[in-house]
Amino acid sequence: MTTTVETPTRTPVADAVKVLPPYEPQSAAAARRLLRPTLRGWELEGLVEAGELIVSELAGNAAKTGCRRRMTVTVERVTDRCVRISIRDGSRTLPCLIEAGLAAESGRGLALVHHLTGGHWGATLETFGKTVHADLRTRPT
Ligand SMILES: Nc1ncnc2c1ncn2[C@@H]1O[C@H](COP(=O)(O)OP(=O)(O)O)[C@@H](O)[C@H]1O
Numbered sequence: 001m002t003t004t005v006e007t008p009t010r011t012p013v014a015d016a017v018k019v020l021p022p023y024e025p026q027s028a029a030a031a032r033r034l035l036r037p038t039l040r041g042w043e044l045e046g047l048v049e050a051g052e053l054i055v056s057e058l059a060g061n062a063a064k065t066g067c068r069r070r071m072t073v074t075v076e077r078v079t080d081r082c083v084r085i086s087i088r089d090g091s092r093t094l095p096c097l098i099e100a101g102l103a104a105e106s107g108r109g110l111a112l113v114h115h116l117t118g119g120h121w122g123a124t125l126e127t128f129g130k131t132v133h134a135d136l137r138t139r140p141t
């Protein structure tokens, strides 16, 4: 049996952080604009498509909270193979994975994030809000 152990990345890389207004539709686009060059700079082009879907969903959810505090988008290189996308918003309500019915017009965003990350996502409650993160991994070579 072989076990794959993920080692912390050996290349020192700067993580990307951006503070965005929470309500504006442009915030999701700005979050994608942060993600794309960051992943390309790390030579993780293969994660761009899934990463854009995830960051759009998380930014959309943060905007829907109705909270007036700004959202913060962070992209971190956690290991050689893993990137963490996080969005901090000012609401202390936690996200909830729901089972959308066939006819439902909403409620599928987190299910998509769950699928794309293989369940590696979560939320951390903070004093003035929370951070929702999603870990995206490259396929083992
Ligand atoms: N950032 C968030 N803050 C508070 N609640 C959230 C957040 N993200 C998701 N949720 C909750 O989880 C539910 C499911 O999210 P999602 O699957 O994206 O569906 P939708 O956004 O279409 O309602 C949302 O309806 C909301 O109640």
Ligand SMILES: [Mg+2]
Pocket (backbone or CB within 6 Å): 057, 060, 061, 107, 108, 109, 110
């Ligand atoms: Mg959503």
